[in-house]
Amino acid sequence: MTKAMIIIGAGECGGRAALALRDLGFEGPVTLVGDEPHLPYERPPLSKEAMTGEAPVIKAITSDEILAERSIRHIHSVQAVAIDRAAHAVRLSDGSALPYDKLLLATGSLPRKLPMPGLGARCVYLRTYNDAQAIRAHLRAGNRVAIVGGGFIGLELAASARKLGADVTVVEAQPRILMRGVPAEIAEIIHKQHEAEGVTILAGQGISAIADDGAEVRITLAGGLEVVADLAIIGIGAVPVTTLAAEAGLSIDNGIAVDAELRTGDPDIFAAGDCCSFPLAVYGGRRVRLEAWRNAQEQGALAARNMLGAGEAHAAVPWFWSDQYGLTLQIAGLSDEGHSVVRRDLEDGAFILFHLAGDGRLVAASGIGPGNAVARDIRLAEMLIAKRATPAPEALGSQTVKLKSLLAA
Amino acid sequence: MSDWVEACDAEDIDEEDVMRFDHGGRTFAIYRSPDDEYFATDGLCSHEKVHLADGLVMDDIIECPKHNGRFNYKTGAARGAPVCVNLRTYPVKLDAGKVLIQIG
Ligand SMILES: Cc1cc2nc3c(=O)[nH]c(=O)nc-3n(C[C@H](O)[C@H](O)[C@H](O)COP(=O)(O)OP(=O)(O)OC[C@H]3O[C@@H](n4cnc5c(N)ncnc54)[C@H](O)[C@@H]3O)c2cc1C
Numbered sequence: 001m002t003k004a005m006i007i008i009g010a011g012e013c014g015g016r017a018a019l020a021l022r023d024l025g026f027e028g029p030v031t032l033v034g035d036e037p038h039l040p041y042e043r044p045p046l047s048k049e050a051m052t053g054e055a056p057v058i059k060a061i062t063s064d065e066i067l068a069e070r071s072i073r074h075i076h077s078v079q080a081v082a083i084d085r086a087a088h089a090v091r092l093s094d095g096s097a098l099p100y101d102k103l104l105l106a107t108g109s110l111p112r113k114l115p116m117p118g119l120g121a122r123c124v125y126l127r128t129y130n131d132a133q134a135i136r137a138h139l140r141a142g143n144r145v146a147i148v149g150g151g152f153i154g155l156e157l158a159a160s161a162r163k164l165g166a167d168v169t170v171v172e173a174q175p176r177i178l179m180r181g182v183p184a185e186i187a188e189i190i191h192k193q194h195e196a197e198g199v200t201i202l203a204g205q206g207i208s209a210i211a212d213d214g215a216e217v218r219i220t221l222a223g224g225l226e227v228v229a230d231l232a233i234i235g236i237g238a239v240p241v242t243t244l245a246a247e248a249g250l251s252i253d254n255g256i257a258v259d260a261e262l263r264t265g266d267p268d269i270f271a272a273g274d275c276c277s278f279p280l281a282v283y284g285g286r287r288v289r290l291e292a293w294r295n296a297q298e299q300g301a302l303a304a305r306n307m308l309g310a311g312e313a314h315a316a317v318p319w320f321w322s323d324q325y326g327l328t329l330q331i332a333g334l335s336d337e338g339h340s341v342v343r344r345d346l347e348d349g350a351f352i353l354f355h356l357a358g359d360g361r362l363v364a365a366s367g368i369g370p371g372n373a374v375a376r377d378i379r380l381a382e383m384l385i386a387k388r389a390t391p392a393p394e395a396l397g398s399q400t401v402k403l404k405s406l407l408a409a
Numbered sequence: 410m411s412d413w414v415e416a417c418d419a420e421d422i423d424e425e426d427v428m429r430f431d432h433g434g435r436t437f438a439i440y441r442s443p444d445d446e447y448f449a450t451d452g453l454c455s456h457e458k459v460h461l462a463d464g465l466v467m468d469d470i471i472e473c474p475k476h477n478g479r480f481n482y483k484t485g486a487a488r489g490a491p492v493c494v495n496l497r498t499y500p501v502k503l504d505a506g507k508v509l510i511q512i513g
């Protein structure tokens with residue numbers, strides 16, 4: 001009997017999973033259901049290149065031709081509204097029902113809403129291509145843009161808005177930008193770069209009130225300072241999309257909870273990408289949820305293998321990048337696992353911080369520099385982390401010792 | 410077809426490494442494999458036009474520095490997300506300690 005595979009969520013993860021099922025030779029029906037009107041596309045450009053071009057360009061990860069050729073049915077603009085686990089069927093917003101043998105939830109995440117009154121038409125969030133189009137229309141010389149939240153998406157947007165000549169103010173409640181997951185030394189480089197480019201950063205000040213009259217947004221900070229903008233973009237993190245899973249009785253723990261094979265409590269239902277929390281093997285099975293592009297790809301592919309019965313455990317090291325102006329930041333591993341830090345300087349002012357655990361194990365590496373200056377060493381560090389290596393701190397800190405040589409050791 | 414161009418000294422590239430070579434407004438990547446053979450491909454990743462020479466060489470794979478797209482540099486074949494378009498490859502020969510590539 002041929003099995004039917006259904007994937008809910010046609011984003012990075014769902015799209016990759018559908019293609020992976022075919023790459024693996026699966027010949028039964030594959031259906032990809034997404035509530036956006038587009039083909040699966042890349043989100044990272046939405047705060048970067050897509051914002052600075054004439055009009056945002058959508059960067060699809062596949063095409064209608066490829067989907068047709070590979071017999072992948074893509075149902076777009078339709079939401080999955082319920083999972084009937086007993087009947088093994090998914091109910092869709094157009095009233096139809098799709099039977100499944102294995103189901104993958106790749107529902108992603110959505111921007112965290114700012115929980116306060118006063119927000120209106122000039123207060124926006126960025127997650128989708130349609131959001132990007134709406135924001136892009138406001139980014140031009142002379143326009144005042146307030147960014148609420150000094151996280152990656154907010155800061156990338158700040159850089160893009162500056163490139164287009166807008167006046168930009170970033171408001172961050174925490175004492176500094178990039179509080180979560182980025183070492184202070186690196187956040188400071190990024191902070192200075194933004195200031196050099198003319199961005200005003202107001203950190204350590206919560207918002208006490210927002211007033212949006214449809215033409216202008218007035219943001220009052222706890223200290224009394226007022227920021228007035230033509231557009232406020234709110235980037236204060238993301239929350240996993242879990243309603244469908246929760247209503248089907250699946251367990252939720254900071255995301256749809258899955259095991260190392262990305263399986264939920266129901267053996268026929270998997271979850272992957274931004275929407276799931278899973279045990280991270282490199283850190284002894286600590287449960288995490290990642291909001292990262294490569295993770296979405298890797299987990300999409302892993303879920304596909306496991307839907308076909310591979311029984312393979314997740315083993316990858318988290319990896320993330322961000323581009324702002326000419327600077328690129330890359331992080332392998334989670335730096336909060338580290339107890340001590342070793343710095344390695346590279347050319348052109350680039351550097352890498354290696355984070356070591358108490359037992360000497362390399363657990364993370366964060367690097368920043370112009371262009372791709374840190375890429376190679378971060379990639380090697382990632383391999384060292386995966387090997388659970390305990391490299392000598394002196395070797396990590398010395399530019400003359402090649403990281404590749406540590407890998408062979 | 411005698412458009413062989415001298416790119417660098419053979420010793421300029423470490424084993425299992427890559428070097429950028431620009432010529433006539435184009436950019437190439439030249440590789441030295443772990444078994445000491447030389448290869449050449451287009452210099453830019455087919456995903457977002459990034460210089461592959463900043464990437465990492467492992468066996469017969471070059472990994473793009475930007476988003477870790479992978480290619481087999483011996484054949485130019487794209488090896489997995491996010492890259493799906495192959496790289497063009499170019500013939501390479503060694504002559505008196507120099508690496509020459511044929512750019513057609
Ligand atoms: C502006 C921006 C910039 C980013 N930049 C970077 C970066 O530089 N580096 C990096 O590593 N990561 C970056 N990311 C994060 C990265 O894009 C995400 O980690 C990745 O998109 C997650 O993929 P996913 O498939 O899990 O979720 P998503 O891409 O969110 O896809 C989920 C899809 O499922 C749909 N969906 C949800 N529920 C249903 C339902 N019930 N029925 C039908 N469809 C449904 C959603 O509408 C969505 O289309 C960025 C994200 C954004 C928004």
Ligand code: FES
Nearest residue numbers: 454456457473478
């Ligand atoms: S630019 Fe090479 S993988 Fe994206």
